[in-house]
Amino acid sequence: MSTTTVEEMAEVAAPEPFWTRQRHLGLALILIGGLAAVVFGSLAPSEDARFTLSEDAAGAALSINGQFGAVLFGLLTVAAGGVLFAGLLKRWSNVFLVAGILSFLLSFLCWQVAGEFMPLVDTTDGTLELALPLILGALAGVLGERTGVVNVAIEGQFLMGAFAGALVGTMAGSVWAGLLSAAVGGVIIAAILAVMAIRYLVDQVVVGIVLNLFALGITGFLYERLMQPNAQTYNQPPQMPEWRIPGLADIPVVGPVLFEANLLVWVALVLVVVIHFGLNRTRWGLRTRAVGEHPTAADTVGIRVRGLRYLNVLLGGVVAGIGGAYFTLVATGSFTKNMTAGAGFIALAALIFGRFTPFGAFGAALFFGFAQKLATYLSAIDSPVPSQFLNMLPYLATLIAVAGLVGRVRAPAADGQPYIKG
């Protein structure tokens, strides 16, 4: 029995190339870690960096010598990079990657906060609040893209939602009426996108861009003609109430952030979980993913491809519209022209950075929210680092993600392709 299959031989022979993804990432971490230890360490004053649990400089705090911290965390980044580069513990490579990036961030913070203080509650709270529209926007994107429809009109859905929320909220004098019409605003944009993309097979990215411009134009026009002259009657929506859950709200840091928050925070968190399990564990989700990956296969087993796409894009419109309500019913008390200022595009970035999954998008949105919060913090303490650098972060991170450095981003196979029957 000397029969041998080539498969067996190939397994012995196949050499692994030296420059694996792990090694690239490891090298990058070693470089930025070294840079952090040297540059941040030498720039940081030898004073305490205090991370306080209260709103001011007093009170309980975690503190560390800024210079020592900057060097320490820089070296930790190098260590994490070293593990990756040496090819050790491959199963945990993503953990080391995240640990490396976090310690780089901490090194940076030690430098910046040295001699100052950073209120943790305020930072976390601000992060979540800034991330809130991003989470909802990215979830809207997940719904569309997993079913095969690219949605770059999240920005437009935000604007329509924000506008409709402010207008109807003021006129009806009810924040709930505002929230409902914000969802309707998002659905209007989604419906145009769906009809153009699914029925008329128009290029989805082009439609999305046009819809963004359309939303910007129409809300801007109505704002100037209608809202600005009569702000009292049209542009003073009631605000979403904060709900305080007694007991839980007294837990340090987590309590005030989660249990003394407005309703939208909970809507967003619940939606992340619902969409995650919906996509992965239900019939609706299985069919949605099938339609996004291989619509013809779905069609041949009797799934209505177009119907499901319509449904999911419209659901996405609801979610994005609610995200838009954040701007007028939570963040500020009124609508202004182009008030979303590109948040929809950052949400899109979060969607891609989060690899088209609900939890991934959630994590990415939090990360981007943190970057924005940090930018305002830095300008408040007169940091020499321009806040624009941090505002750049979402786009930079997305570029890195799309370039395939942090794990392969694989979009659904049929994403953006119209389905033509037969």
Next chain:
Amino acid sequence: MTERRLAFHHPPGSVTETREIPLKLELRGITKRFGDLVANDHIDITVEPGEVHALLGENGAGKSTLMNQLYGLLQPDEGQIVVDDEPRVFKSPRDAIAAGIGMVHQHFMLVPVFTVAENIALGAEEVRGGPLGWLDRRRSRRDVIETSERYGLPVDPDALIEDLPVGAQQRVEIVKALTREVDLLILDEPTAVLTPQETEELLTVMRSLTAMGKSIVFITHKLKEVKAIADRITVIRRGQVVGTASPDTSEEELAALMVGRAVNLEVEKSPAEPGDSILKISGLVVDDDRGVRAVDGVDLEVRAGEVLGIAGVQGNGQTELVEAVMGLRDVRAGAIHLENEDLVGRSTKRILRSGVGYVPEDRSHDGVVKEFSVEENLILDMYDRAPFGNAFRIDGGAVASNARHRVEQFDIRCQSPASLVGALSGGNQQKVVVAREMSRPLRLFIASQPTRGVDVGSIEFIHSRIIHERDQGTAVLVVSSELDEVVGLADRIAVMYRGRILAIVSPDTPREEIGLLMAGITGDTPEGAK
């Protein structure tokens, strides 16, 4: 009888019983038009219960269109589908499945990133309820295992489709149809992607399915398989039924029915008179689009005046090998020499102009520009050279006279040389490619899948031109996944498997032996050991 198929699956526990009355299918006067083209012209076919009914016809004869109507993907313009003496209308595959008809498509309808069980469950999911339908994954898995055991079709419910070889994917497709309790199975060109051994296995599966009372419609253009398995044969040509035959009809007669005239199935050629070595490939290593090694250390030599055929199941590195030679793909290691010239790193244009003719495997993507006329397609390689033009202009007169000449010489059937290539049949498009590539003085001619999607008449013609080119002293490299074609054309056959040449054999080698090599099984000491 009408309630027979309202549910997608039987309630658990009743799955072991088979149908009492086997399904009988009649197609009556089915007609389907696409614009002016009549794809199906009043087709009548009866499939008796428990038989394998072969639908034989050339590519483009209308077989798939007919079956897509039967499966509810298309709706007939005229005619009736009658199941068990009851006329039915199938608006979607859902209706067809409910009537007991299942289909395994030529291009598998499987989601690559799903597991086997997910793919099989899709569209007929087991759910525990809930607003979105909470999936019962344990029951889905169990259903798969049950069906797989009942019909003797081993599949792993937890494997991802993209990790499975084609043969296994096809089993998944069959199991998918069978879990839906269908009684008539349409197999659309099921053997196109299989090795000879896998084909044998499939035929065995088909036999056992009919023994269990299922009917099978087997669509193919391969005569040998038809003769091996079919109980009855219906031949379709240009959208019409041109005859029925029994399996003991000879291959020649079947081919003549299919094409409409007598066909010479053998490639006529004299023994080769090989000369000097023209193409020499050594230690070639090439990656595919995903960066996975596709060609893994190939050594080959093609001599003047001989045809070297590369046999192998599609996807074993043949495409990448040829693309590397043509300068269309980066070479990771190794050397490619055309006589004394090093081709590695040369642009494709320079390679073509060093005397290499190339028929790419994907005609419509790489072979012709469909929106261009026949004339223009015939000079795509020489448009900036005398006599057709220079860097600034193209000489329309020279282009037109060249086209008139080539159209006649290569028997290209078109309304005029100015008509668009997209309007031509597959065979005539391929003749345009062959004509263009043979118009330059050649040292090497490479043809990838030279007759894929080409009618039998044109196949004959293209084969004879390839042999003619060989007899002029050109070195010829032919890559084909049709073993018959390789055996017919080649003077030596290299069998490629997983990026390596397993062996170089003579075309007289028994087919079973070549088939085993194509499946990666070498009879003696491992070849890679060197």
